[in-house]
Amino acid sequence: MQTEVIKIKGMTCMGCVNSVKSVLEKIPGVGSADVSLEQKQVTIQYDAATTQSSQLKDAIAGAGFEVVN
Secondary structure (H helix, E strand, C coil), rough: EEEEEEEEEECCHHHHHHHHHHHHHCCCEEEEEEEECCCCCEEEEECCCCCHHHHHHHHHHHHCEEECC
């Protein structure tokens, strides 16, 4: 498993946190997604053999949030 921390802009409530967590956990290969509203980031554990970092970022953007580089 690989770990990646992605900063997210636009989360304002626990509903946002749940939305991000939900879209990420639906991606094959994602083991866990720990979303922090306070730190405005998500820590994702995933299998790099089946999942690309770009897929994770695209899913966050698709949920209506901005990925901060």
